[in-house]
Every structure is written in structure tokens, then in C-alpha cells.
Amino acid sequence: MEKILKMVAQRLALGLLTLFVVSLIIFLAVELLPGDLAEALLGQSATPETVAAIRRELKLDLPMHERYVSWLWGILQGDMGRSLANQREISELIGGRLANTLFLALFAAFVSVPLALTLGVLAALYRNSIYDRVVNAVTLSSISFPEFFVAYILVLLLAVVLGWFPAISNVSDDLGFWERIYRTALPALTLTLVVIAHMMRMTRAAIISLLASPYIEMANLKGLTRTHVIVHHALPNALAPIINVVVINLAYLIVGVIVVEVVFVYPGLGQLLVDSVSKRDIPVVQASCMIFAATYILLNLTADVLSIMTNPRLMHPR
Amino acid sequence: MITEPGNGAKGEIILEMRGLRIEGQADDQWHEIVHDIDLDLRRGEVLGLIGESGAGKSTIGIAAMGFARPGCRITGGSIVFDGIDLRAASEEEKRKLRGARIAYVAQSAAAAFNPAHKLIDQYCETPVQHGIMPRAEAEAAAKDLYRRLQLPDPDNIGFRYPHQVSGGQLQRAMTAMAMSCRPDLIIFDEPTTALDVTTQIEVLAAIKDIVRQFNTAAIYITHDLAVVAQMADRIMVLRNGYLIEEGGAGDIIAAPKEEYTRQLVAVRSFRKESQVEIDQDRPLLKVENVTASYGGLVMVLKDVSMEIHKARTVAVVGESGSGKSTLARVITGLLPPLEGKIYYGNEEMPAALKHRNPEQLRRMQMIYQMPDTALNPRHRVREIIGRPLEFYLGLRGLDREERIRELMSMIELEADDFIDRFPGELSGGQKQRVCIARALAAEPELIICDEVTSALDQLVAEEILKLLQRLQDELHVSYMFITHDLATVRAISDEIVVMLQGEVVEQGDKETVLTPPHHEYTELLLSSVPEMDPDWLDNLLAKRECGVA
The missing domain is CATH 3.40.50.300 (P-loop containing nucleotide triphosphate hydrolases)
Structure with a gap:
């Protein structure tokens, strides 16, 4: 256990280092965006004097490294600055959006992960059967279409033709839990369709690759049922690759939802990022990107730790 | 449900194969790899299958469970286990026999134990899944068998993972696992091939002892005639899927009839003759x-x-x-x-x-x-x-x-x-x-x-x-x-x-x-190499016992 804690600490330190590098990249990339914020803000009333005044007020006149350091220092203290567009605290602005995005991601994950694992195990169990082929074909085609296409098809079928769900997922803080579920059903379903194929196919492949192992033959020769062999003997040894794929997809559910949020006009972080880019609201863009990067790093760390926990050689050394 | 040690008369036929033919797939074509093999095994008898790689000994052994490895298929003949025709039996019927009445011990215990589960969990699985005894009883039985097989710390060794136990101990734990339902027949598929000579002795002795105690019939597969001579009552010599010779273990060793068997018995009689004068001062x-x-x-x-x-x-x-x-x-x-x-x-x-x-x-x-x-x-x-x-x-x-x-x-x-x-x-x-x-x-x-x-x-x-x-x-x-x-x-x-x-x-x-005189360890190594003499193992163990006492 001590070893694992030490490893987690190491990985966390490494994660922080990565995050620092990412912060540099984000800052530089945003610097490279064309156009001048002050002019964009002032629009018609941009005179050299007003532009200079705004630049001074927003500290845009300072050299780049000074701005970077003060930005990073702010983040370390939990202060992400203010939005340029509406002068609100960014943490306050992002907070609600992040909660919405997380809600949608969790919703989609709760549906897609168990479903994908079950379908994958069943596909391994009945490999090369009709069931296996149908599941493979359906999941593959759902991943092959672009997300917005899947989203619009779902809107057409379930919202317009059948009228079961709302086509637009406008949620607000005062909604009850089930009402929220109801309104986010379509984006969650879209995301599920997008991520399920990857996880399901990895589950199937990871299990099948183990079926030629001597210990699987041994399990068969012990007269165990096929389901028992797959679930108790193959699955535990296949967990490491499966966990990695599941986590990559979970990360995608949080950071990759931009298109889906835009299609369903869902007030999440992705939507905010798109708006902010078009408004040149740079502090918001930077803050959102940092949150996405941190999410990725944290989830990958989780995957590493979980993979190690499934390996008895590392958990129980000689 | 469980046969007590020593029960069951020797003599009744438990396994009978007639005209067994098995095909294997290579380059998208099926070739016959086991040709027309007859095999009889009585209760409490140990039959040795010996041959080089490709002799079909493992394939025949596993066929006794009605099982063919992927890429193999049983195409002809009959396999009758205790009155049950395994070729006609459904998968479900065969599954119920496997583990419960016919058990298997694999060549590499390190590979055949699932790395993700503790030894005792893998032991208990067979009796529990077959509905023979509840978990608690199976655990107690496991500890008893671990003790009989002379595993160190038998009460706790089961709670280790396979990688935490040495190769020789794993092979004995696997023998214990095969014994878990007191099967009528055990297939030992080269159980000591992957082990060091000194470890091999322990495992051979443990297997021989436990098979005698429970009067279990066994098929012992190996490529080493000296090893099979210690274990088997009767030996079948196989080559390229054909039966070359069959007979009592002593007879095969003492008076082989076929040329191929004679070669196997005489193997390693080769000795270096030449001697080169060496220049002691200048080593290469x-x-x-x-x-x-x-x-x-x-x-x-x-x-x-x-x-x-x-x-x-x-x-x-x-x-x-x-x-x-x-x-x-x-x-x-x-x-x-x-x-x-x-x-x-x-x-x-x-x-x-x-x-x-x-x-x-x-x-x-x-x-x-x-x-x-x-x-x-x-x-x-x-x-x-x-x-x-x-x-x-x-x-x-x-x-x-x-x-x-x-x-x-x-x-x-x-x-x-x-x-x-x-x-x-x-x-x-x-x-x-x-x-x-x-x-x-x-x-x-x-x-x-x-x-x-x-x-x-x-x-x-x-x-x-x-x-x-x-x-x-x-x-x-x-x-x-x-x-x-x-x-x-x-x-x-x-x-x-x-x-x-x-x-x-x-x-x-x-x-x-x-x-002689050897260093102590050299002596151990030398004495552990199996000899063709069928009584070698028993004599050696008796001698070592005396030595200790």
C-alpha cells in the first residue's frame, strides 16, 4: 500500500509538471491568436487614446512574461481573473458551467460504461455469432458518423417525430434531478453512442486475446461454465487495457463534448469556451483550457492507479 | 460424495479408448495426428504415455476428457469413461465430468494458474461450482491436501497468489487442485518438465504418494523415460501418433522390443572420448x-x-x-x-x-x-x-x-x-x-x-x-x-x-x-537425476529419509 501511495504521489507531481507545461502552451497559443482585444472591445469607438487606456487597464501593455507570471500566480491562489466581456469573476462564471458539463458526462458514463462492458463480455462469450456481428456493426456505425450527425438524427427521431424528449437541453439551477435527466437525455444518448463502440470493442478484444492462455484452458478443463470462465478467469486479467480505454472515453465525455453542447444549446463548459473564443474573452478561454487539461491528467492518473490495483504482482509482491 | 483414501477396487476398467483418431489443422488442411490408438486404464492404475514432441501423447491424454485443443478434432474411434461415451456426450455432460471426475494437471503450473486469484480460490472453485461441497468445507479439504502434499505452511499457503509461490510448490498445489473432487482419473501432462531436478523429485514423490493414497487412476505424460519408469505401472510408447510398444514399466525398461524404444532407453549413453592436452599456463x-x-x-x-x-x-x-x-x-x-x-x-x-x-x-x-x-x-x-x-x-x-x-x-x-x-x-x-x-x-x-x-x-x-x-x-x-x-x-x-x-x-x-566425495550440493544434484530403474525413486526417498533421521 505504501508503494502505491508513493507512486500516486510521484504521478501527481508529474501531473503538476505537465499542467505547468500545458499552461505555457495555452498562454502562448492564445497570444498567437490574431486581432487585438482592446480594439475588439471598443468596436466603433476605438481611438488611439481609448485603446491605449483599455490596454493599460487590462494590463495588456505589460510584457508577455510578466502577464504570464501574474496569470499563473493568480491561478495558484485560486483566482482565475475576471471575464473581459462582462467583468464577472471567472470562477463564478465557470463554476455553474462545469457542474453542468460534469452532470452530462456522469449521466452518459453511467449509461455507457456498464452497457459497453456487458456488451463486450457477451460479444466475447458468443464471439462470431449473429449477436456478436450485430453489436459490432451497430456500434461501429454509430462511432463512424460525426457526432453532430448522430445528434441531429436523434433530434429528428426522438424529439420531432416521436416527441419524447425536448430538442433543446436548456437547464437551470432550480430544476429537479429527474427533470434535468429528462432534458439532458438526448445529448447523453448521443455521447453514449459515440463512446460505446470503443469501450465495447476493447473489452471484447482484451478478453479474446486471453482465451488461448493456459489458465483459461485449465479453467475449461476444470469443468467450469463458459460464463464463469469468461467473467472470473478472463475478465480480471483483461482489466488493465479496459480501464485505460474507459478512462480515455470518460475524459472525452468531459472535454470532447463541445459539438454536442452546441447542438443541444446546453449551458456547459464547451459552449462557454466557444462563446469566449468568438468574443476574444481570453482569460475565460485560458481558464477553460486549464480545466480541460487538468481533467485529462487526473483521469489518466486514475487509470494508471486502477491498472496497477488490478495486477496482483504489484499489489502483493513476493 | 467423497471417496475416502484407499477405497475402490483396482481392476475395474475406468477408461477405454478404441481406434482413436484425431486430426490437427495446419495450413488450412486437416491432417491425422493420432492414428488408431487403443487404450485401457483400470481404477488405481497409472499409465505412462511417453514419446517425443509430435508423438500425440498430450493430445491423447486430453482426449480422455473428451476435449480437443483449438485446431484439433477427434474424428474417429470411441472414448468411454466409466460407461459414458464421451464422443456421444453433450458439451454440458462433459463439462460436468471435467474437474469433478476427470482432472487435469498441466505442464507449467506457473502458466496454468490464473495470476489474478489466490491458490485456494482456484482450488475451491471446482468443488463449489460442481456443487459437491460448500466453500468452507472445500477450504478445509484444501488445507488437508496441502498438508498431505507436504507444502510448507499448509494452512496459509493457499491464501497466496501464484506468483508468490515457487515452481515446485505451484505444481504440488495444482495436483491438490486436481484432487479437489477426488476424481476417478487424473491426466498429468508433463508436470515436472519445467522444474529443476531437485524440485522434480519432491513433486514426483508427492504425486506418486497422493495417487496411491486415493487409489486414483492416472495417465502420466512425459518425454522422459526415466521419470515415467518411477511413476507408471504400465507404459505406452508413442511416435508420430502411432503406438510403438506397450507393456509393464519394468518390462519396457528392461527388455524393450522395438528399435525406437531401445533408442529411448539407451539415450545419453553418448560419452566424449577424445582428450586434448592442455596448456595449463595459458587459458583461453x-x-x-x-x-x-x-x-x-x-x-x-x-x-x-x-x-x-x-x-x-x-x-x-x-x-x-x-x-x-x-x-x-x-x-x-x-x-x-x-x-x-x-x-x-x-x-x-x-x-x-x-x-x-x-x-x-x-x-x-x-x-x-x-x-x-x-x-x-x-x-x-x-x-x-x-x-x-x-x-x-x-x-x-x-x-x-x-x-x-x-x-x-x-x-x-x-x-x-x-x-x-x-x-x-x-x-x-x-x-x-x-x-x-x-x-x-x-x-x-x-x-x-x-x-x-x-x-x-x-x-x-x-x-x-x-x-x-x-x-x-x-x-x-x-x-x-x-x-x-x-x-x-x-x-x-x-x-x-x-x-x-x-x-x-x-x-x-x-x-x-x-x-565421490562430492560437495554436498553436487551430491544432491547428482542423486536427483532420475534413473531408468523403476525403484529408483522409492529407494532414493528411503535413503534420504534415513539420512535425515
């Missing part, structure tokens, strides 16, 4: 006080010194983990030692491979245990042998071609037939010959042979040893022969170095080391 290779380690934590070699003289064979003997392969890695420069020096002639060799020049590299060549992995599967024999000719000697074009053919005739492979083949189109013995030719191509003075015969069948291995000996007589090359097999040592060595846990415990001339 000198290893001086070498200490080495992987990663610096555990010392794999401790203060090892040895010499190899021209045209002599030095056998380095030891069990797994003794550091013998590490010594070869140090000599070749793959693992620079922490302390100590390597001299070649009068010159000190740079410790690391990358600091050695091509000439220094040329003089020492290696042959490996697994010819399958030592040869590039995408290169033809011509490229494999031709490459060192180009690299070390700068031969090209016709000169190169001529030399390749010369080398191939030295290793007794017909050049016209084999020069354009890929390794995949060669047998195991032929591959090892190509490896020898590749080593010879550099015109080395010393060849390090790392377990070169371990992966080969006994008859093939003997041919390789003879070839190596002939080459030494002709070319005066020296061998450092790393092996765990004392029969090989007896056959080929001039000098012996015995290693244990990274240290040299004894070294000297073959005669000196092999004649």
Missing part, C-alpha cells in the same frame, strides 16, 4: 573474481572465477537462479560486472560490449536455448549464415556462397535443400544446427552454449551433442556449456563448474567432480 578465457548484479540490489554473481582452455569443454551446471546464464552475459559483455575482470589470452577484455572491437567480438560466439527466437523468421538460411561472414570476415559474392555451403555440410544439412528455407520450414534440431553454423561462421575460438539442448527432444539433443563434439575435434574450438542437465554434462564436458545462488561451489576435472 579467464574470469577473475567477478561480482555482478541486475540493478545493484541482489548480487546474482558473487566472486566467481573460472578458466577455459583451448579445445576444452567447460560445463557450468546449476539450477534456475544459480547465475549460470548471468555469467555468460558477463563474459560476452552484455552485463558489465560490478567487480572483477575478464581476460582473453593475455589481454583484458573491456567490460562492456560496446567497448569491444569486432575482432574481440568475433572470437566469442553464442548459441542459445531457443533456436525459434534466436533466428530471424524473415531471413533465409543463406542470410542467417552469410551475415557473420560478411560482418566479421568481409566475405562477399561467390566466396561467401561457397563458405555458407561448406558450413552447412559441417552441420550436416544438405545445402541445396536447405539454403533457401526460412526458419519456419525447419525442425527444432535443424534450427539449432543453423544456429551452430552461424556461430561457426565467425571462426570463433570460444562458443558459449546456453542450454542449447534443453528445448529439444532427447534423441535430437543427442545428435546435436555429437555434432558439437565432432566440430570440437576438428576445429579445436572451446565450449562453455551452460546447462541444468547432468546427463548432458556427463556426455560432453572436460571440466565442470557447479554453481549455487551465484557462487561456485565446486569446480574441476569431470572425473574429480563426478567421483
Whole structure:
């Protein structure tokens, strides 16, 4: 256990280092965006004097490294600055959006992960059967279409033709839990369709690759049922690759939802990022990107730790 | 439900096979690999199946469970187990028999135990899933069996994971697992092949004892006639899927009828004859006080010194983990030692491979245990042998071609037939010959042979040893022969170095080391090599018992 804690600490330190590098990249990339914020803000009333005044007020006149350091220092203290567009605290602005995005991601994950694992195990169990082929074909085609296409098809079928769900997922803080579920059903379903194929196919492949192992033959020769062999003997040894794929997809559910949020006009972080880019609201863009990067790093760390926990050689050394 | 030890009369037929035919798939075609085999086994009887690889012994053994490995199918004949026709039985019926009434013990326990579960969980699974006893009862039974099989700390060893237990202990735990439902029949599929000789003895004794206690019928599959002689009442000799000879264990050993069986009995009678006068003052290779380690934590070699003289064979003997392969890695420069020096002639060799020049590299060549992995599967024999000719000697074009053919005739492979083949189109013995030719191509003075015969069948291995000996007589090359097999040592060595846990415990001339008095460990090693005598195991165990008492 001590070893694992030490490893987690190491990985966390490494994660922080990565995050620092990412912060540099984000800052530089945003610097490279064309156009001048002050002019964009002032629009018609941009005179050299007003532009200079705004630049001074927003500290845009300072050299780049000074701005970077003060930005990073702010983040370390939990202060992400203010939005340029509406002068609100960014943490306050992002907070609600992040909660919405997380809600949608969790919703989609709760549906897609168990479903994908079950379908994958069943596909391994009945490999090369009709069931296996149908599941493979359906999941593959759902991943092959672009997300917005899947989203619009779902809107057409379930919202317009059948009228079961709302086509637009406008949620607000005062909604009850089930009402929220109801309104986010379509984006969650879209995301599920997008991520399920990857996880399901990895589950199937990871299990099948183990079926030629001597210990699987041994399990068969012990007269165990096929389901028992797959679930108790193959699955535990296949967990490491499966966990990695599941986590990559979970990360995608949080950071990759931009298109889906835009299609369903869902007030999440992705939507905010798109708006902010078009408004040149740079502090918001930077803050959102940092949150996405941190999410990725944290989830990958989780995957590493979980993979190690499934390996008895590392958990129980000689 | 459970038969108590010693119950059930010997004599009633438990397994009967008639005209068994099995086909295997190769290159999208089905070929018959087991031809018309009849087999009878009575309760409490142990039947030995013996043969070289490809004899079909494992396939037949597993067919006794009504099972065919992927790529195999049972095509003809009958398999009747205790009145149940296994060829007509449904999958579900056969599943209920497997584990409960017919159990299997696999060759490599390390691979056949699931790494993700504790030993006792894997033990209990069979009786619990078959509905024979509840978990708590199964656990108690497991501990009892662990005790009977003389596993250390029987109450707790089950709660370990497979990787936390040694190979010999795992193999006994697997025997316990096979016994969990007190089956009528157990198939032992080369259960000791992967073990060291000293460990093999413990496992053989444990298996023999437990099979007797429960009067279980068993099929014991092995390629080692000396081992099967200890275990079996009756022996079937198989070759290429045909039955060659069948009879009582004593009869087969004492009076084999068929030529093939005679060869198997006589295997390893080969002895080196020639003796080369050595120049004691000037060894070819000198290893001086070498200490080495992987990663610096555990010392794999401790203060090892040895010499190899021209045209002599030095056998380095030891069990797994003794550091013998590490010594070869140090000599070749793959693992620079922490302390100590390597001299070649009068010159000190740079410790690391990358600091050695091509000439220094040329003089020492290696042959490996697994010819399958030592040869590039995408290169033809011509490229494999031709490459060192180009690299070390700068031969090209016709000169190169001529030399390749010369080398191939030295290793007794017909050049016209084999020069354009890929390794995949060669047998195991032929591959090892190509490896020898590749080593010879550099015109080395010393060849390090790392377990070169371990992966080969006994008859093939003997041919390789003879070839190596002939080459030494002709070319005066020296061998450092790393092996765990004392029969090989007896056959080929001039000098012996015995290693244990990274240290040299004894070294000297073959005669000196092999004649008593031995070092304690050498004695243990020597006495553990199975002999053809069917009473050898019982006698040895009795002797050791006395020794302890």
C-alpha cells in the first residue's frame, strides 16, 4: 500500500509538471491568436487614446512574461481573473458551467460504461455469432458518423417525430434531478453512442486475446461454465487495457463534448469556451483550457492507479 | 460424495479408448495426428504415455476428457469413461465430468494458474461450482491436501497468489487442485518438465504418494523415460501418433522390443572420448573474481572465477537462479560486472560490449536455448549464415556462397535443400544446427552454449551433442556449456563448474567432480537425476529419509 501511495504521489507531481507545461502552451497559443482585444472591445469607438487606456487597464501593455507570471500566480491562489466581456469573476462564471458539463458526462458514463462492458463480455462469450456481428456493426456505425450527425438524427427521431424528449437541453439551477435527466437525455444518448463502440470493442478484444492462455484452458478443463470462465478467469486479467480505454472515453465525455453542447444549446463548459473564443474573452478561454487539461491528467492518473490495483504482482509482491 | 483414501477396487476398467483418431489443422488442411490408438486404464492404475514432441501423447491424454485443443478434432474411434461415451456426450455432460471426475494437471503450473486469484480460490472453485461441497468445507479439504502434499505452511499457503509461490510448490498445489473432487482419473501432462531436478523429485514423490493414497487412476505424460519408469505401472510408447510398444514399466525398461524404444532407453549413453592436452599456463578465457548484479540490489554473481582452455569443454551446471546464464552475459559483455575482470589470452577484455572491437567480438560466439527466437523468421538460411561472414570476415559474392555451403555440410544439412528455407520450414534440431553454423561462421575460438539442448527432444539433443563434439575435434574450438542437465554434462564436458545462488561451489576435472566425495550440493544434484530403474525413486526417498533421521 505504501508503494502505491508513493507512486500516486510521484504521478501527481508529474501531473503538476505537465499542467505547468500545458499552461505555457495555452498562454502562448492564445497570444498567437490574431486581432487585438482592446480594439475588439471598443468596436466603433476605438481611438488611439481609448485603446491605449483599455490596454493599460487590462494590463495588456505589460510584457508577455510578466502577464504570464501574474496569470499563473493568480491561478495558484485560486483566482482565475475576471471575464473581459462582462467583468464577472471567472470562477463564478465557470463554476455553474462545469457542474453542468460534469452532470452530462456522469449521466452518459453511467449509461455507457456498464452497457459497453456487458456488451463486450457477451460479444466475447458468443464471439462470431449473429449477436456478436450485430453489436459490432451497430456500434461501429454509430462511432463512424460525426457526432453532430448522430445528434441531429436523434433530434429528428426522438424529439420531432416521436416527441419524447425536448430538442433543446436548456437547464437551470432550480430544476429537479429527474427533470434535468429528462432534458439532458438526448445529448447523453448521443455521447453514449459515440463512446460505446470503443469501450465495447476493447473489452471484447482484451478478453479474446486471453482465451488461448493456459489458465483459461485449465479453467475449461476444470469443468467450469463458459460464463464463469469468461467473467472470473478472463475478465480480471483483461482489466488493465479496459480501464485505460474507459478512462480515455470518460475524459472525452468531459472535454470532447463541445459539438454536442452546441447542438443541444446546453449551458456547459464547451459552449462557454466557444462563446469566449468568438468574443476574444481570453482569460475565460485560458481558464477553460486549464480545466480541460487538468481533467485529462487526473483521469489518466486514475487509470494508471486502477491498472496497477488490478495486477496482483504489484499489489502483493513476493 | 467423497471417496475416502484407499477405497475402490483396482481392476475395474475406468477408461477405454478404441481406434482413436484425431486430426490437427495446419495450413488450412486437416491432417491425422493420432492414428488408431487403443487404450485401457483400470481404477488405481497409472499409465505412462511417453514419446517425443509430435508423438500425440498430450493430445491423447486430453482426449480422455473428451476435449480437443483449438485446431484439433477427434474424428474417429470411441472414448468411454466409466460407461459414458464421451464422443456421444453433450458439451454440458462433459463439462460436468471435467474437474469433478476427470482432472487435469498441466505442464507449467506457473502458466496454468490464473495470476489474478489466490491458490485456494482456484482450488475451491471446482468443488463449489460442481456443487459437491460448500466453500468452507472445500477450504478445509484444501488445507488437508496441502498438508498431505507436504507444502510448507499448509494452512496459509493457499491464501497466496501464484506468483508468490515457487515452481515446485505451484505444481504440488495444482495436483491438490486436481484432487479437489477426488476424481476417478487424473491426466498429468508433463508436470515436472519445467522444474529443476531437485524440485522434480519432491513433486514426483508427492504425486506418486497422493495417487496411491486415493487409489486414483492416472495417465502420466512425459518425454522422459526415466521419470515415467518411477511413476507408471504400465507404459505406452508413442511416435508420430502411432503406438510403438506397450507393456509393464519394468518390462519396457528392461527388455524393450522395438528399435525406437531401445533408442529411448539407451539415450545419453553418448560419452566424449577424445582428450586434448592442455596448456595449463595459458587459458583461453579467464574470469577473475567477478561480482555482478541486475540493478545493484541482489548480487546474482558473487566472486566467481573460472578458466577455459583451448579445445576444452567447460560445463557450468546449476539450477534456475544459480547465475549460470548471468555469467555468460558477463563474459560476452552484455552485463558489465560490478567487480572483477575478464581476460582473453593475455589481454583484458573491456567490460562492456560496446567497448569491444569486432575482432574481440568475433572470437566469442553464442548459441542459445531457443533456436525459434534466436533466428530471424524473415531471413533465409543463406542470410542467417552469410551475415557473420560478411560482418566479421568481409566475405562477399561467390566466396561467401561457397563458405555458407561448406558450413552447412559441417552441420550436416544438405545445402541445396536447405539454403533457401526460412526458419519456419525447419525442425527444432535443424534450427539449432543453423544456429551452430552461424556461430561457426565467425571462426570463433570460444562458443558459449546456453542450454542449447534443453528445448529439444532427447534423441535430437543427442545428435546435436555429437555434432558439437565432432566440430570440437576438428576445429579445436572451446565450449562453455551452460546447462541444468547432468546427463548432458556427463556426455560432453572436460571440466565442470557447479554453481549455487551465484557462487561456485565446486569446480574441476569431470572425473574429480563426478567421483565421490562430492560437495554436498553436487551430491544432491547428482542423486536427483532420475534413473531408468523403476525403484529408483522409492529407494532414493528411503535413503534420504534415513539420512535425515
